[in-house]
Amino acid sequence: MQAHQRMLDPTPNGLHSGESPLLQTLGLTKRYGDFLANDSIDIDIWPKQIHALLGENGAGKSTLVKAIYGLIQPSAGEIRWQGQPIMLSGPSEARSRGIGMVFQHFSLFDNLTVAENVALGLDGKESFKDMSARLEQVSKTYGLPLDPKREVWQLSVGERQRIEIVRALMQDPKFLILDEPTAVLTPQEADQLFIVLERLKAEGRAILYISHKLEEVKRLCDTATILRGGKKVDTCNPRLETAASLARMMVGGEIKEVKAAAGRKTTVPRLVVNDLSLAPGEAHGVRLEHISFELKGGEILGIAGVAGNGQDELFAALSGERLSKDPGTVVIEGIAAGHLSITQRRKLGAAFVPEERLGHGTAPRMKLSENALLTGHAASGMVHHGFIDTAATLKTVDRATETFDVRKAKRDPEAASLSGGNLQKFIVGREILRNPAVLVVSQPTWGVDAGAAAVIRQALLDLATAGAAVLVTSQDLDELAEIADRIAVMFHGHLSAPLATADATREKLGLLMGGSSLEPKEAAHAVGA
Template sequence: MLSGPSEARSRGIGMVFQHFSLFDNLTVAENVALGLDGEESFKDMSARLEQVSKTYGLPLDPKREVWQLSVGERQRIEIVRALMQDPKFLILDEPTAVLTPQEADQLFVVLERLKAEGRAILYISHKLEEVKRLCDTATILRGGRKVETCNPRRETAASLARMMVGGEIQEVKAAGGRKTTVPRLVINDLSLPPAEAHGMRLEHISFELRGGEIFGIAGVAGNGQDELFAALSGERLSKDPGTVVIEGIAAGRLSITQRRRLGAAFVPEERLGHGTAPRMKLSENALLTGHAASGMVRRGFIDTAATLKAVDRATETFDVRKAKRDPEAASLSGGNLQKFIVGREILRAPAVLVVSQPTWGVDAGAAAVIRQALLDLATAGAAVLVTSQDLDELAEIADRIAVMFHGRLSAPLAASEASREKLGLLMGGSSLEPEEVVHAAGA
């Protein structure tokens, strides 16, 4: 048994976490030094860092501060830090979640090379295509139990998914022939300074979203998606009311409650603590967003029956599994809580739905239910804005896709034109050939 992380390191186990353990205000070399317990001098260590990063094709400048680096570069620090201890066994937890497709390809090259050097790699992922492509053996876990160990190359993505979910996954279907109607959400030249020290500045973002349409925003995390969500929801107000127009009304200076009354609904990325108050009951969490416009409050008094009814409706419509009628939000599993939150907002029949990472960390079954609900909502005439890092998800549901990079939004591509390669280039900050953009915008 291991007594702690330092013993794991000394036995040759290296770990690359999904959520990076880096200090934003320190340099690359300082961050690496913090993870090592050797006796070499800082100077020697920095030299070795540069050499290791060059050897493996993971270029890094030891003197740069972490906050200036892209997410892909930050992951390189984690990997190089692990490699500098010459690990025999390397664990990677969802390493591609934050990478562009091109960056992921580069990572796979590095991993193949590490394998060839005789190191063992434990690769934790829910992306089945990656597992099929990279891994020699796969163990499937479900609900904390081992389900199966297999050779992923002999399986199909569908058979792996079945083992993961423990049943067939409902296929997401668009109703076909959705008609776009009036503009419901219009963003005009929205710029916003960052709210915190290393936040992202939003620069000149403009787009128009019509009823019946699902608009996808792709991009690597931390490129301004959170800031855009806050600006759209009204958690942060714009200077100019005209920058955010909901249902034809200038809403840039309106609070989130007023925006909800205009028919907008919002689903943030973070389920616990942002979308819900974790230690409050579901009925209270229904009230959290329902107090604005759903008739749950009369003359300042709460209609408890109405809040419970909202919980029951979300439970029935979206198959939310829970131990009792009205449990605390934190006691639900991630997938069930997400279904509750999405249900809570969709059952208000919004004209505009802004949803961030709708199926992040959610099991495949719940993800299918949620994506179907978003498609149905658009079919019913609402405008749906989906921000996601999952390109497969956007390909499945979005009509048009734009990419966020460094606080700017690319021109939208029609979903049929938005190949992984094109989106990947945009996510990495390159621009497409001009004629392609013009072509896509005209689609």
């Protein structure tokens, strides 16, 4: 077991008020089968502290906070709360002790009101009326405006997050865990959140802030604990580190820099979208409204925006998973394709990479060679007279493995057995090896480790250099700034006019992501044809 007289984690400015930290883990270990998700992790969290938890996907951040919040039981080690060892039977016990958590994925019922959703998360000892009054009071006190009577499906993602935060605050937690809270916010909304968090800190509460946005962590947090491969690498003061040094600790080495080839030339328009409007396919989906853009060969167009503003619907309309009545709305390589199926669009030279890797981009329980066939059957010589050429599918797997450094246990494993980064490299590789004229890719590096992300971004740049038109949808503004030539923003199914990346400051993009217009004089809804 861990020695108890070990050095306490450094805390800047002697912030700790008592002798023992508010929350402490000692040698916390979580084992899943043979896999050590958390390997003997020590972390000290003091009152009045915003403590960052940094690490790549799979580093063990989620496992650690789930153990602290009582969602999973550690395999070994101990959690201490105000100096006393505790055994949490579940999240409700954690909440009753004063530990709150805001998850990255909200647990809200779309068809219930804000107040009803909050009531469902509380233990229900007070009347609904009292609870609603308290809800309004808490939201007013912390500057988190919410209308308790509105139904959740009408709210923006930022507002939905507010519900989760207010719900957590209504339990008056001493310690609040936030899992990637800014992933779904515009830069301006993130700034507002930081003001709330600073205020909670000033009230003497502790915050554990999970993120991989390093600039944000440097700005907000006084302490940062970095995890890598389930182990704690270091605890440090992020303000004394550079973003690069933090990244090195997270990754455990240098990250290859992504380089765009100089003098990339744009050629003819390869993907043109003309006044595309499409009703949503499912309840509470987003209607696409008069979307138009033109994408030339050699060019990368980025589409920014908060999730759920129509990006998924746009992807489905471009890929042909949803068809448009008017063929002219989507033009691929000069051919009207709005009415064509995804297979026919692939035959025109288009390739697609969806956001969801497992279940959409690949069949999880099928082999990689079969998943190569999934998108390659139309136009890659893998099928002769209805019969599958197994050698050709395996060759695609081998080529993707070699070109994009896909790491796997055997030659042709099931898709689900690959790590997120390696599977994404395979999927991107599978499409790029088809030499597409147009590549539409959604969230190319979402949940992918930094090394794989660099490989994928470089591949997209190289593809554009080779003359393809590339459309990248991403919530990561840094990623778009790195690879895109122009950036447009989606909001409520509308697509803004693209900005040249050099002009696309975070402020401008943030305004567009929040639905404001850059030129207020122009009519907000230009009436299309």
